[in-house]
Amino acid sequence: MLGDKRQIKIFDTTLRDGEQSPGASMNLPEKLQIAEELIRLGVDIIEAGFPIASPGDFESVREIATRFQGATICGLARCNNADIDRAWEALQHAESPRIHVFLATSAIHREFKLNMSRESIIENSVAGVKRAAGYCDDVEFSPEDAARTEIDFLCEVVEAVIDAGATTVNIPDTVGYATPTHMSNVITALKNRVPNIERAVISVHCHNDLGLAVANSLAAVEAGAGQIECTINGIGERAGNCSLEEVVMALRTRSDFYTCDTKINSKRLVPASRLVSSVTGLHVQRNKAIVGRNAFAHEAGIHQDGMLKEPSTYEIMRPEDVGFEKTDLVLGKHSGRAALADRAKQLGFTLDDDQIKSVFKQFKILADQKKEVLDEDISCLIEKEICEAN
Numbered sequence: 001m002l003g004d005k006r007q008i009k010i011f012d013t014t015l016r017d018g019e020q021s022p023g024a025s026m027n028l029p030e031k032l033q034i035a036e037e038l039i040r041l042g043v044d045i046i047e048a049g050f051p052i053a054s055p056g057d058f059e060s061v062r063e064i065a066t067r068f069q070g071a072t073i074c075g076l077a078r079c080n081n082a083d084i085d086r087a088w089e090a091l092q093h094a095e096s097p098r099i100h101v102f103l104a105t106s107a108i109h110r111e112f113k114l115n116m117s118r119e120s121i122i123e124n125s126v127a128g129v130k131r132a133a134g135y136c137d138d139v140e141f142s143p144e145d146a147a148r149t150e151i152d153f154l155c156e157v158v159e160a161v162i163d164a165g166a167t168t169v170n171i172p173d174t175v176g177y178a179t180p181t182h183m184s185n186v187i188t189a190l191k192n193r194v195p196n197i198e199r200a201v202i203s204v205h206c207h208n209d210l211g212l213a214v215a216n217s218l219a220a221v222e223a224g225a226g227q228i229e230c231t232i233n234g235i236g237e238r239a240g241n242c243s244l245e246e247v248v249m250a251l252r253t254r255s256d257f258y259t260c261d262t263k264i265n266s267k268r269l270v271p272a273s274r275l276v277s278s279v280t281g282l283h284v285q286r287n288k289a290i291v292g293r294n295a296f297a298h299e300a301g302i303h304q305d306g307m308l309k310e311p312s313t314y315e316i317m318r319p320e321d322v323g324f325e326k327t328d329l330v331l332g333k334h335s336g337r338a339a340l341a342d343r344a345k346q347l348g349f350t351l352d353d354d355q356i357k358s359v360f361k362q363f364k365i366l367a368d369q370k371k372e373v374l375d376e377d378i379s380c381l382i383e384k385e386i387c388e389a390n
């Protein structure tokens with residue numbers, strides 16, 4: 001069944017772009033925990049950080065690169081020797097390392113940020129990619145603010161970096177300005193006008209400033225992109241990035257249309273979402289697609305009646321396929337704190353001792369009122385506890 005579907009690579013940047021969300025800094029043990037969950041989830045590439053940004057960032061990229069197998073581990077670098085060398089130093093022990101080099105290409109960035117001519121942008125990009133390619137075979141190049149770059153110049157840059165050794169060319173909509181048709185036109189232009197484009201995978205990196213990150217990523221895939229950059233819960237700079245769970249389930253649910261798939265284990269989507277939300281303190285809205293608490297809740301009588309007769313009347317996905325627990329009986333008033341802590345962990349929550357103590361108190365009160373305490377009740381208590389603490 002997988003054979004006839006084009007495989008789209010999932011490049012997760014929760015630990016790099018996601019960590020740039022205001023207030024979402026993570027420490028090393030938290031990053032390791034998320035990296036482990038990303039491996040379980042089956043992402044193809046983990047962007048673990050920006051090694052030159054700080055000693056902490058360097059350390060976490062190095063630890064993740066050293067400890068985890070089963071996914072490519074990527075580190076970000078600006079287009080200069082020091083950044084690229086530092087990235088390689090962090091990545092060198094990875095089973096499958098990737099260096100990700102970026103340089104802005106749009107007129108606004110060239111003029112106001114970099115003060116560089118078009119020629120020197122190309123020169124620097126080529127030099128950066130060559131230096132990275134000297135260290136490893138897997139090199140990604142991003143022309144930052146590509147969505148606002150003149151298409152002729154973008155094609156020129158892309159051709160030059162592929163010749164220099166870039167194996168993935170990522171098209172970032174850095175400021176969330178693109179629309180689906182715009183994105184599709186950019187990818188189509190690259191495919192039609194860059195003579196060596198077949199030698200690289202085209203990737204997209206969409207921001208959600210207009211709420212279009214997932215739609216723009218899907219439009220890019222439809223036009224031929226082979227990699228999507230995204231984050232768990234869509235966290236990231238400002239309004240965030242393309243949400244991994246949404247884009248993955250859109251490709252899977254509508255595989256009749258996209259004829260693509262990913263190797264994501266969708267049953268881990270909800271646990272991964274909970275882990276990232278509890279580590280970062282960035283809570284998921286109840287009506288968030290796929291992983292929100294209400295994503296599969298049916299309230300209207302007509303809907304409930306339909307659901308009882310045949311779930312597919314109102315459900316395009318099954319809750320268990322994205323990792324929501326069946327509403328099984330799990331704990332009762334005789335259950336102890338250890339059982340609760342264990343259940344919380346299985347549900348994807350990370351709680352410290354004080355939080356467990358407090359949730360346990362609430363759990364006992366609930367267990368007195370209700371014979372059966374379900375997984376969803378426990379999730380609800382924990383989410384309340386985390387919300388109140390923040």
Ligand SMILES: [Zn+2]
Binds near residue numbers: 017236
């Ligand atoms: Zn970004």
